[in-house]
Amino acid sequence: MTFFDLARRNVTRHWLRSVLAVVGIVIGVVAIASLGIMGNSIGLMFDDMVSDVGDTLIVSPAMGSGSDRLTDRQVDDIKRAVGSNQVIPFATTVDKITVGGASSGAMIYAIPASDIPSLLETESGGYPRDTGAGCLIGSQLAANSQENGLKLGARVRIGDETLRVVGVLKERGMGFDINPDYAIVVPYAWYSNHYNEKEYDQAIVKVRDVNDIDAVKESIDQRMNRREDTVNVMDTRGILESVFSAADSITVFLMGIGAVSLLVAGVSILNVMLMSVTERIKEIGVLRSIGTRRSEVMRMFIYEALFLGVAGALIGGVLSFGVGYVMTAVLVGNPDFLFNPASLLYIVFGMGFGVFTSVASGLYPAWKAAQLNPIQALRHE
Amino acid sequence: MPVISFDAVRKVYPLPAGDVVALDGVDLAIEEGEFVLIMGPSGSGKSTLLNIMGSLDVPTSGEVTIAEKRISRMDDDELTLLRRDHIGFIFQQFNLIPLLSVVENVEYPLILRGQQNGSRERAQEVLAAVEIAETHFSHKPNELSGGQQQRVAIARALVNDPDFLLCDEPTGNLDSKTGTAIMTLLDRMNREEGKTIVMVTHDPRMTDYADRTIRLVDGRVAE
Numbered sequence: 001m002t003f004f005d006l007a008r009r010n011v012t013r014h015w016l017r018s019v020l021a022v023v024g025i026v027i028g029v030v031a032i033a034s035l036g037i038m039g040n041s042i043g044l045m046f047d048d049m050v051s052d053v054g055d056t057l058i059v060s061p062a063m064g065s066g067s068d069r070l071t072d073r074q075v076d077d078i079k080r081a082v083g084s085n086q087v088i089p090f091a092t093t094v095d096k097i098t099v100g101g102a103s104s105g106a107m108i109y110a111i112p113a114s115d116i117p118s119l120l121e122t123e124s125g126g127y128p129r130d131t132g133a134g135c136l137i138g139s140q141l142a143a144n145s146q147e148n149g150l151k152l153g154a155r156v157r158i159g160d161e162t163l164r165v166v167g168v169l170k171e172r173g174m175g176f177d178i179n180p181d182y183a184i185v186v187p188y189a190w191y192s193n194h195y196n197e198k199e200y201d202q203a204i205v206k207v208r209d210v211n212d213i214d215a216v217k218e219s220i221d222q223r224m225n226r227r228e229d230t231v232n233v234m235d236t237r238g239i240l241e242s243v244f245s246a247a248d249s250i251t252v253f254l255m256g257i258g259a260v261s262l263l264v265a266g267v268s269i270l271n272v273m274l275m276s277v278t279e280r281i282k283e284i285g286v287l288r289s290i291g292t293r294r295s296e297v298m299r300m301f302i303y304e305a306l307f308l309g310v311a312g313a314l315i316g317g318v319l320s321f322g323v324g325y326v327m328t329a330v331l332v333g334n335p336d337f338l339f340n341p342a343s344l345l346y347i348v349f350g351m352g353f354g355v356f357t358s359v360a361s362g363l364y365p366a367w368k369a370a371q372l373n374p375i376q377a378l379r380h381e
Numbered sequence: 382m383p384v385i386s387f388d389a390v391r392k393v394y395p396l397p398a399g400d401v402v403a404l405d406g407v408d409l410a411i412e413e414g415e416f417v418l419i420m421g422p423s424g425s426g427k428s429t430l431l432n433i434m435g436s437l438d439v440p441t442s443g444e445v446t447i448a449e450k451r452i453s454r455m456d457d458d459e460l461t462l463l464r465r466d467h468i469g470f471i472f473q474q475f476n477l478i479p480l481l482s483v484v485e486n487v488e489y490p491l492i493l494r495g496q497q498n499g500s501r502e503r504a505q506e507v508l509a510a511v512e513i514a515e516t517h518f519s520h521k522p523n524e525l526s527g528g529q530q531q532r533v534a535i536a537r538a539l540v541n542d543p544d545f546l547l548c549d550e551p552t553g554n555l556d557s558k559t560g561t562a563i564m565t566l567l568d569r570m571n572r573e574e575g576k577t578i579v580m581v582t583h584d585p586r587m588t589d590y591a592d593r594t595i596r597l598v599d600g601r602v603a604e
Contacts, residue, residue, distance in 0.1 A: 002492070009480045286476040289437060290537070291465020291493050293458055375437050378476075 003296060007303035010276065018308060021265070021272045025312025026319060028262025029354040033320035034327055035258050036346030039251030041328045041337035046244040054237040057205040057217055058177055062229040069199035074224065074231065078203055081223040082216050085207050088115040089200035090178065091191060097184065098157040099150045106141070107183035108158070110191030119204065120180060125152045125167030130189040134166035140181040142168045156184065161194060176236040177204045213237055262353060266361040269308055273301060273365035284369050285377025298370040305362020312358065313351035320347045382449060383410035384545050384577050385434055390443035392429050392600075403429035404440070405600035411545070416571045416578045418587055421597035430597065431581050435468055435547050436460045448544045465493055469538030473550040475530040477522035477537070484508065484518040487536045494541065507536040511566060528559035535566065545577035546570070552584065564590055 011018045059078055061068050070078075075089045091110040096103050111119065113130040120136065128134030135156060142151060150156065156163045169180055192198060207216050217233050224231045277284070284297060324343065329335040337343060392404040403426045411417050421427050432438040433445055436452055439460070445452050448467040452460065464470070477486045487504035496503075508518060511532040522530055531551060538546055548567070552560030568590045570576040580587065588594055596603040 006480060013480065282476075283478060286472075286478065288461065289435065289464060289470055289476075290490055291461055291541075293461045295458075296493070375432050378437075378472075 003300045004303050007300050007307055011304055011307045017272055021269050021308050022312040024265030024268045025354045026316040028265045029313055029316025029350040030319045030323055031258030031261050033347045033350030034323040035254040037324040037343045038327050040343045041332040042247045044337050045332055049240055055207045055210050056177055056236045058202055058234045060202040060232050062232050065230045071199055075203055077223055081220045082205050085205055087203055087205050088119055089203040091201045095158055099148045102148045109178055109180055109183050109185045110188045113187035121170040122167040123170045128166050128187050130187045133163050135163040136167045136169050136185040137165055138169050138181040138183045139171040262357050266357040269358050269361040273362050277365045277369045281377045281380040284372050285374050288374035294370040298366045301366030301369050302362050305358045309355040309358025313354040316354055317347050317351045320350055383412050385411040386446045388444045390440045393441045402600055407602055413577055414575045416591045418591040418594040419581045420594055425597040426600040427581050427597055436463045467544045469543035469546040471534055471538050471548040471551045473553040475534045477530055482519050483533050487540050490541045507540045511536045527555050531563050548580040550582055
């Protein structure tokens with residue numbers, strides 16, 4: 001029998017009351033841990049996306065620069081500015097395409113044939129060459145146009161020329177640079193020849209090292225915009241950051257709510273413990289009169305709070321794991337994020353915070369119990 | 382050297398309506414092995430005297446020596462340890478700890494002293510000495526009769542082998558037959574074990590057991 005043992009018996013003496021106090025802690029721990037996991041998962045998702053597309057700069061003609069297109073010379077300037085990083089200029093247009101007997105409007109991307117493989121992946125077929133009359137079709141366009149016969153090997157008429165579909169692209173999803181899922185991709189040489197165009201709409205810069213993004217951006221600005229703004233440089237990382245920082249602040253806000261719920265739980269423990277002290281005034285008087293020191297009485301009550309806190313934290317920790325799994329699986333779409341060390345750390349953090357709150361809430365009642373005058377406490381009925 | 386000695390002890394409680402003098406210059410000495418009664422009407426200062434003897438309270442002036450220690454300048458921890466190591470309390474209402482079993486109640490003071498080893502055996506030995514059946518050792522106090530509870534309380538008071546037992550109306554909550562049995566037990570402890578016993582009581586029949594009686598009137602020892 002120890003003070004811890006005594007505390008445990010006291011907690012179980014009023015088990016319903018203790019269970020309710022523990023439930024409060026459980027809710028707080030789960031709220032903090034699972035919201036933290038969600039925030040962390042969103043962060044991980046961000047990192048994934050940044051490593052996918054965050055290495056991209058998009059250079060477009062500046063508004064008010066008098067031109068809405070990039071000239072060959074400007075593209076060469078960009079190439080010089082970015083050094084060994086790859087520059088992919090492209091043009092877009094919308095035209096009527098005819099497959100078999102059916103016609104429709106379609107988005108057309110014109111990209112230098114040699115750059116296409118580094119930008120786009122094909123699902124089937126190969127890539128067109130600058131010299132040939134080949135094209136690629138986007139995955140969704142292919143899926144939507146099956147009954148028209150728009151597929152690998154089909155012929156597509158644009159104006160008075162015919163292109164052969166040499167490849168079907170993989171689905172790419174929303175991109176910050178180009179969205180070829182519903183489009184046709186043609187070699188720039190063919191486009192230039194067909195439409196008699198020598199200029200580009202935008203240029204994509206693939207930066208090899210994500211950490212160089214800012215330097216490369218700066219370098220383009222230096223070279224192109226020294227006297228007046230001729231081009232706009234947009235980095236996808238910046239866009240992602242602004243989107244995700246909004247998500248981040250929502251997470252912080254939600255975790256704040258979690259912390260408030262733990263605070264409420266702390267108040268309920270405070271209440272339970274104060275009740276426990278009041279009910280046991282006489283008992284405390286007896287303990288003190290037969291030689292229990294103040295510090296020992298205090299320890300006994302802190303153990304009680306610790307007991308409630310640890311019980312709540314353990315249950316909360318297990319539940320957080322479950323809730324975190326559901327959240328990462330359903331909301332973020334990747335339950336693997338749960339097993340990220342930082343996510344697991346949020347569970348530990350939530351549990352630690354739960355225990356801390358309980359013990360902190362128990363301090364005042366424990367102190368109050370320890371300060372009781374033994375004579376008055378003994379006389380208490 | 383007396384077990385307890387009071388030297389010109391005054392205890393004054395400051396109240397808004399004026400100071401209340403509970404003890405007004407008490408001198409007394411209780412020698413080892415004595416069985417002493419403290420009697421007196423309500424308000425005579427019995428409770429205050431008992432509290433100071435039990436080192437639950439300290440005098441306003443004068444000096445009290447308990448187990449050769451002067452208590453007037455002791456802090457709360459020192460007073461607590463004095464109670465733990467030198468004084469055995471026996472209360473009118475038994476005051477056993479409801480969460481603990483009978484044997485744990487007796488064991489508790491040993492554990493306070495950090496004696497984990499052999500504490501259970503020592504508790505059982507003392508319980509046997511106060512005639513508690515072994516079948517009751519694991520019961521909770523409220524499962525026992527009043528007389529049995531008081532026996533357990535006496536065992537708890539004795540387990541640390543205190544310098545004296547301080548009893549506050551120990552038979553006040555018991556019927557006369559059970560009360561007599563308890564008094565017989567205390568008497569035996571005094572005669573056979575040589576335990577010093579100080580007992581506060583209203584009951585004049587208790588004088589039969591005592592070596593002498595100290596009467597208090599208005600905070601003074603009456604001659």
